[in-house]
Amino acid sequence: MEYSLLSRYDDLLADIFLDGLHLWFRTIKMNADHSERRLPSKQLINIIRNHIIGRNRVTDAAQECLNLDFFKDYLRGVSQKDKSAFGQHMKRYLSMYVPNAGFEICDTRRYSQEGEEAQACVIATKDWSIGDEIKMCSGMIAVLASEDDDELKRQNRDFSVMFSTRKNCSCLFLGPARFMNHDCDSNCKFIPLGQAAITLKVVKDVKCGDELTSFYGDQYFGEDNCECRCVTCERRGNGFFKPPEIEEEIVEEQQEVSARRSTRKRKAVSYEGNIGL
Structure with a gap:
């Protein structure tokens, strides 16, 4: 998916399924012109309860959401390929509500400066062992052309850009997994999931309530x-x-x-x- 389209899809889905239903603060968005969107929370909660919590069917929940007038209007005129990509990314956010997902998005002020709002973090909701893959916590990658990478830097919007040493290029990484924070002795690492997605592999035993972290690099913070x-x-x-x-x-x-x-x-x-x- 083109990076600009992924960024707008992610802004919308994070706003609706995370900020609007679960968090008390707004997560950082890629696009400065993003406007807050809210669907009736009761309607979304019923879909999540009926399909995900009750039957563990994320695909059915996504399909019912996509049949809502709001999403039909939003995707009107969009190609079938991009509609499919939007649906897949929606499922990444809906997967947060699977009862045994093993994680949840919470808030932290550890990384905030004085006067700044809280930031998101990922907390384990069960014990994890070395070698486990937290597949319900994932994100999607879009390869960045050099000019797009430079533009994000100029606009100070490169907070969710990864440099892939394997691909030798910069990639935009969005989805629930992007909220995982850095630790110099992290308990998880990013691994590929399918063709264009990334999930997490546990590299140290994790207890319920621990923050799940990954290592961003030796020079990430100066x-x-x-x-x-x-x-x-x-x-x-x-x-x-x-x-x-x-x-x-x-x-x-x-x-x-x-x-x-x-x-x-x-x-x-x-x-x-x-x-x-």
């Missing part, structure tokens, strides 16, 4: 991740939590960096296997 706020850096006294140097000039420099630090740049990801892009 040089040697010097600005990182993850749990591991806090425990080890590294990154953002590293004690300041005694010299006054170094202390001032660190304070200046802290004031302008950016929470998201881009992830450098090496995938297992061939994602077929």
